[in-house]
Amino acid sequence: xxxxxxxxxxxxxxxxxxxxxxxxxxxxxxxxxxxxxxxxxxxxxxxxxxxxxxxxxxxxxxxxxxxxxxxxxxxxxxxxxxxxxxxxxxxxxxxxxxxxxxxxxxxxxxxxxxxxxxxxxxxxxxxxxxxxxxxxxxxxxxxxxxxxxxxxxxxxxxxxxxxxxxxxxxxxxxxxxxxxxxxxxxxxxxxxxxxxxxxxxxxxxxxxxxxxxxxxxxxxxxxxxxxxxxxxxxxxxxxxxxxxxxxxxxxxxxxxxxxxxxxxxxxxxxxxxxxxxxxxxxxxxxxxxxxxxxxxxxxxxxxxxxxxxxxxxxxxxxxxxxxxxxxxxxxxxxxxxxxxxxxxxxxxxxxxxxxxxxxxx
Numbered sequence: 001x002x003x004x005x006x007x008x009x010x011x012x013x014x015x016x017x018x019x020x021x022x023x024x025x026x027x028x029x030x031x032x033x034x035x036x037x038x039x040x041x042x043x044x045x046x047x048x049x050x051x052x053x054x055x056x057x058x059x060x061x062x063x064x065x066x067x068x069x070x071x072x073x074x075x076x077x078x079x080x081x082x083x084x085x086x087x088x089x090x091x092x093x094x095x096x097x098x099x100x101x102x103x104x105x106x107x108x109x110x111x112x113x114x115x116x117x118x119x120x121x122x123x124x125x126x127x128x129x130x131x132x133x134x135x136x137x138x139x140x141x142x143x144x145x146x147x148x149x150x151x152x153x154x155x156x157x158x159x160x161x162x163x164x165x166x167x168x169x170x171x172x173x174x175x176x177x178x179x180x181x182x183x184x185x186x187x188x189x190x191x192x193x194x195x196x197x198x199x200x201x202x203x204x205x206x207x208x209x210x211x212x213x214x215x216x217x218x219x220x221x222x223x224x225x226x227x228x229x230x231x232x233x234x235x236x237x238x239x240x241x242x243x244x245x246x247x248x249x250x251x252x253x254x255x256x257x258x259x260x261x262x263x264x265x266x267x268x269x270x271x272x273x274x275x276x277x278x279x280x281x282x283x284x285x286x287x288x289x290x291x292x293x294x295x296x297x298x299x300x301x302x303x304x305x306x307x308x309x310x311x312x313x314x315x316x317x318x319x320x321x322x323x324x325x326x327x328x329x330x331x332x333x334x335x336x337x338x339x340x341x342x343x344x345x346x347x348x349x350x351x352x353x354x355x356x357x358x359x360x361x
Contacts, residue, residue, distance in 0.1 A: 040095045041056065041065060041095060042091045042094065042095035044099070046102045069099075105354035109124075112308070117302065126162050152178070152180070152216065152218040153220065156242055165190075181206070182205075188205065221258065221280075
């Protein structure tokens with residue numbers, strides 16, 4: 001039995017297979033109308049969501065299945081102090097597959113380690129959002145015809161934006177892709193992501209959207225996310241950093257593809273919506289199709305092998321503690337702090353839940 005916690009839980013051939021299945025669903029919806037008959041999806045959403053939650057629910061319903069769950073933590077036993085591990089064990093008694101969104105990084109990983117059914121990470125804090133990444137890859141494939149041979153610009157909140165992090169990680173496995181990082185200094189892409197997933201000479205950084213636009217084949221806009229800031233004054237200073245409007249689009253290629261994971265605030269003017277290059281509402285629709293393909297894949301694999309194989313490549317060292325306040329270990333005190341040794345020479349460990357670096361002295 002498999003879960004999807006990170007985009008790296010899928011190989012490139014598996015991603016390509018999911019994209020082809022999604023395209024077949026688009027072309028032949030009647031073929032899939034009863035594929036999940038008598039199957040139940042549980043949507044466990046501990047923080048607000050419109051597109052992700054509803055697209056998961058629409059996906060399961062269109063496959064002939066049914067849906068149960070909750071849309072905020074206050075309407076679940078989490079309000080009484082129930083742990084993610086216990087919740088996932090209980091929900092496994094009622095559902096065949098779980099989609100979880102949680103504000104704490106690593107929560108879906110904890111759920112997958114304890115559930116008896118597949119778990120899909122529907123977003124954990126600023127960490128991972130693999131189904132949005134699959135949505136983005138399907139959109140790029142449908143708009144450009146392939147995954148590769150283009151220049152993509154990421155604009156806005158590159159520091160906290162989990163959609164940006166996950167897509168950059170995914171695209172690092174494809175050929176001939178140049179990346180332009182457009183952000184204020186305070187919201188630059190974290191150094192560990194640049195070092196691990198971007199190739200020197202194949203990316204550059206700029207603060208200017210206007211400067212970057214003429215060379216882009218794809219522009220991936222993001223909002224400045226108030227909920228990720230611990231300092232509200234910093235958010236106020238940065239929230240209006242970028243706005244894509246029709247005037248700026250005169251600098252762009254006619255073949256540009258404009259994407260946005262949504263919701264938007266003011267970073268894309270509504271005047272852009274009617275431009276044929278705007279693809280963000282098509283992108284939202286693609287999210288339903290790729291989630292249909294993913295649900296099918298995980299349920300089919302669970303039927304063949306219902307045993308979950310827990311992660312074992314970690315160490316427990318009581319001299320190491322994760323100090324990330326956004327990690328699930330910060331609120332669930334009984335969770336063991338587990339780490340992977342990622343750099344033996346320098347004694348660098350990373351938390352298995354949130355991937356925050358920790359050094360052993």
